[in-house]
Amino acid sequence: MKTLFVITLFIAGMMMSCTTTETKMKTEENPFYKAYGTPFETPDFGKIQNKDYLPAFQEGIKKHELEIESIVNNPNAPDFDNTIVAMDRSGDLLANVSGVFFNMTSANTNEELQGIAKEVSPLLTTHYDNILLNEKLFKRVKTVWDQREQMGLNTEQAMLLEKTYKQFERGGANLPPDKQAQLREINKQLSLLSLQFGDNLLAETNKFKLIIDNPEDLAGLPQFVIDAAAEAAKQDSLDGKWLFTLHAPSRYPFLQFSAKRELREKVLKAYINRGNNNDQYDNKAIASRIASLRVQKAQLLGYSTHADYILEENMAKNPQTVYAFLDKVWSAALPVAKQERADMQALIDAEGGNFKLEAWDWWYYAEKVRKQKYDLDEEALKPYFVLENVQATMFEVATKLFGITFVERNDISRYHPEVHTYEVKDADGSHLGILYMDFFPRASKEGGAWMNNYREQYLVGDSAVRPIIGMVCNFTKPSGNTPSLLTFEEVSTLFHEFGHALHGMLTQCTYRRISGTSVARDFVELPSQIMENWAADPEVMKMYGKHYKTGEQIPQVLIDKIQASKYFNQGFTTVEYMSACYLDMDWHTLKDTVQKEVIAFENASMSKIGLIPEIVVRYRSPYFAHIFAGGYSSGYYSYLWAEVLDADAFQAFKETSLFDPATAKAFRDNILARGGTDDPMKLYVQFRGKEPDVNSMLKRKGLIKE
Numbered sequence: 001m002k003t004l005f006v007i008t009l010f011i012a013g014m015m016m017s018c019t020t021t022e023t024k025m026k027t028e029e030n031p032f033y034k035a036y037g038t039p040f041e042t043p044d045f046g047k048i049q050n051k052d053y054l055p056a057f058q059e060g061i062k063k064h065e066l067e068i069e070s071i072v073n074n075p076n077a078p079d080f081d082n083t084i085v086a087m088d089r090s091g092d093l094l095a096n097v098s099g100v101f102f103n104m105t106s107a108n109t110n111e112e113l114q115g116i117a118k119e120v121s122p123l124l125t126t127h128y129d130n131i132l133l134n135e136k137l138f139k140r141v142k143t144v145w146d147q148r149e150q151m152g153l154n155t156e157q158a159m160l161l162e163k164t165y166k167q168f169e170r171g172g173a174n175l176p177p178d179k180q181a182q183l184r185e186i187n188k189q190l191s192l193l194s195l196q197f198g199d200n201l202l203a204e205t206n207k208f209k210l211i212i213d214n215p216e217d218l219a220g221l222p223q224f225v226i227d228a229a230a231e232a233a234k235q236d237s238l239d240g241k242w243l244f245t246l247h248a249p250s251r252y253p254f255l256q257f258s259a260k261r262e263l264r265e266k267v268l269k270a271y272i273n274r275g276n277n278n279d280q281y282d283n284k285a286i287a288s289r290i291a292s293l294r295v296q297k298a299q300l301l302g303y304s305t306h307a308d309y310i311l312e313e314n315m316a317k318n319p320q321t322v323y324a325f326l327d328k329v330w331s332a333a334l335p336v337a338k339q340e341r342a343d344m345q346a347l348i349d350a351e352g353g354n355f356k357l358e359a360w361d362w363w364y365y366a367e368k369v370r371k372q373k374y375d376l377d378e379e380a381l382k383p384y385f386v387l388e389n390v391q392a393t394m395f396e397v398a399t400k401l402f403g404i405t406f407v408e409r410n411d412i413s414r415y416h417p418e419v420h421t422y423e424v425k426d427a428d429g430s431h432l433g434i435l436y437m438d439f440f441p442r443a444s445k446e447g448g449a450w451m452n453n454y455r456e457q458y459l460v461g462d463s464a465v466r467p468i469i470g471m472v473c474n475f476t477k478p479s480g481n482t483p484s485l486l487t488f489e490e491v492s493t494l495f496h497e498f499g500h501a502l503h504g505m506l507t508q509c510t511y512r513r514i515s516g517t518s519v520a521r522d523f524v525e526l527p528s529q530i531m532e533n534w535a536a537d538p539e540v541m542k543m544y545g546k547h548y549k550t551g552e553q554i555p556q557v558l559i560d561k562i563q564a565s566k567y568f569n570q571g572f573t574t575v576e577y578m579s580a581c582y583l584d585m586d587w588h589t590l591k592d593t594v595q596k597e598v599i600a601f602e603n604a605s606m607s608k609i610g611l612i613p614e615i616v617v618r619y620r621s622p623y624f625a626h627i628f629a630g631g632y633s634s635g636y637y638s639y640l641w642a643e644v645l646d647a648d649a650f651q652a653f654k655e656t657s658l659f660d661p662a663t664a665k666a667f668r669d670n671i672l673a674r675g676g677t678d679d680p681m682k683l684y685v686q687f688r689g690k691e692p693d694v695n696s697m698l699k700r701k702g703l704i705k706e
């Protein structure tokens with residue numbers, strides 16, 4: 001899932017009648033200024049032009065300001081409806097144009113749109129800051145909050161109130177002016193330091209070049225890797241040579257296949273020392289300064305650590321829960337990683353290697369073990385995984401589970417000819433939402449895969465505004481007579497994003513800021529990851545696995561190999577990832593503001609958990625961008641947490657049957673329909689009858705025996 005812009009608080013859809021003063025529209029032609037008049041009020045892509053965005057943003061901000069003003073100036077005493085609900089209902093035009101624009105800048109962009117994005121981002125930041133720092137508005141919100149016990153709110157209303165109030169409180173609205181000023185100064189410094197951290201890291205990553213001019217140094221590399229390196233060299237005016245860099249598509253195959261041990265060492269060492277070279281790009285002082293400022297900020301707001309501040313909004317709630325969770329998985333994963341190390345050392349010894357396995361050897365020998373033990377050839381699988389078949393099966397799975405159906409609609413405007421549009425209907429034929437699917441790479445699209453919303457779901461009185469959802473991927477395009485053929489990983493990706501889309505489409509909530517996928521970070525990947533279980537199930541695999549030429553079903557032997565290979569290298573993968581979770585938590589449970597010596601701090605953190613030297617923590621502090629330049633501080637554990645949820649949730653189907661109607665209904669009613677309207681653990685327990693058990697995930701990874 002993708003968060004496009006921080007507009008979660010006052011996010012708004014469209015089709016809302018506006019009770020405040022209508023402002024004069026600059027031009028009647030702008031398609032954002034009135035209802036589209038299209039089926040289901042889907043964006044009228046045929047009419048929207050680049051020039052429409054900026055004025056629509058400006059107008060949307062202006063209208064939103066007026067709406068907020070009218071809430072603030074309401075002569076009636078503040079109550080839930082005239083303040084909290086009114087805020088939830090404000091900002092239609094802005095949400096509408098944002099929904100379209102930020103989807104376009106990811107999925108179908110151009111230089112003009114990128115230019116507009118640069119202009120718009122600061123406008124939006126200022127706009128939302130102005131709302132959060134609006135003293136009179138906060139006073140009204142606080143008045144309602146203080147009366148919450150006496151208002152007889154239902155769970156959903158109580159949640160909307162709490163999230164609204166907390167956003168102000170966590171932004172410092174309750175602090176006296178001098179402390180607010182301090183907080184603003186800290187925020188400013190933090191955002192500058194984060195930017196610099198990211199810029200330095202980019203420079204460090206780009207700086208390193210391994211230039212090979214002797215073909216002997218290409219030993220072990222497959223032809224596709226050599227070709228890519230030759231092409232990279234050419235683009236760098238190094239014709240006739242081969243160029244390798246620290247970027248993942250170059251670094252990983254090199255570490256995996258290069259038979260030249262000293263070159264692997266060179267590449268890995270360059271990678272793990274980024275930001276740690278004591279030059280102008282060094283990130284050590286920045287990281288420790290960020291950690292220290294975060295302690296200051298947390299304590300200013302009344303929390304003992306930054307992790308406490310962040311985690312109160314997550315399912316885990318506090319650092320103790322995260323550490324206890326990590327410890328449980330770590331104690332299962334570390335011995336498996338040590339066994340993998342022993343297996344690889346045995347291989348080295350058997351080959352007469354006469355050296356001790358080091359960190360730069362891991363990928364290389366893991367690849368040899370993979371070939372030996374699992375013998376799974378991706379290329380042999382692809383002819384069975386035709387995109388159209390996988391998609392049809394995916395729809396069928398959703399129909400079997402939830403009774404929903406998908407009808408292609410060619411009468412709905414698309415932003416690109418390759419996009420397919422579906423109307424999603426419930427079992428009784430009623431309309432649930434619109435789903436765009438956009439599968440192939442193009443220059444105008446970002447890499448990766450994601451789901452996002454054009455319009456949130458909510459209720460206006462009794463009538464429902466239903467969501468508009470997009471799924472965007474980057475799969476191989478069909479060519480000639482060959483259809484789009486997927487790798488198994490891509491099949492999983494498709495089901496994953498579809499799970500997010502189901503979460504977005506099956507939502508039945510009242511308020512838009514807590515509907516659909518607007519849930520805690522360590523909960524949001526449950527609906528997506530659980531769908532990957534169906535993708536990997538042999539019964540489902542037989543439904544979509546048909547050879548594109550012969551129509552022959554995928555042979556059992558291939559299915560068995562896929563099933564077996566899921567245990568491959570899981571000790572390493574889990575330990576490498578988890579060590580970074582610990583490092584993240586250690587940095588953010590600091591209670592004092594004294595700046596730390598970064599490498600010593602990191603070493604102490606890693607030796608405390610007993611990380612083996614053959615595995616380097618996935619992100620060392622000077623290049624841990626997730627936590628020092630991105631939004632994952634105290635949250636890097638979330639991925640694994642969600643895996644516990646999805647494995648345990650899928651276990652409920654294993655205990656009954658793959659498409660068990662009662663289990664599917666419970667999952668839909670308690671998880672998919674509920675958005676962020678209740679505490680996620682409560683929702684989970686309502687579905688499962690108990691809290692999640694970590695063992696299902698450990699078994700699935702082969703970290704404990706089935």
Ligand SMILES: [Zn+2]
Nearest residue numbers: 001496525528
């Ligand atoms: Zn996801």
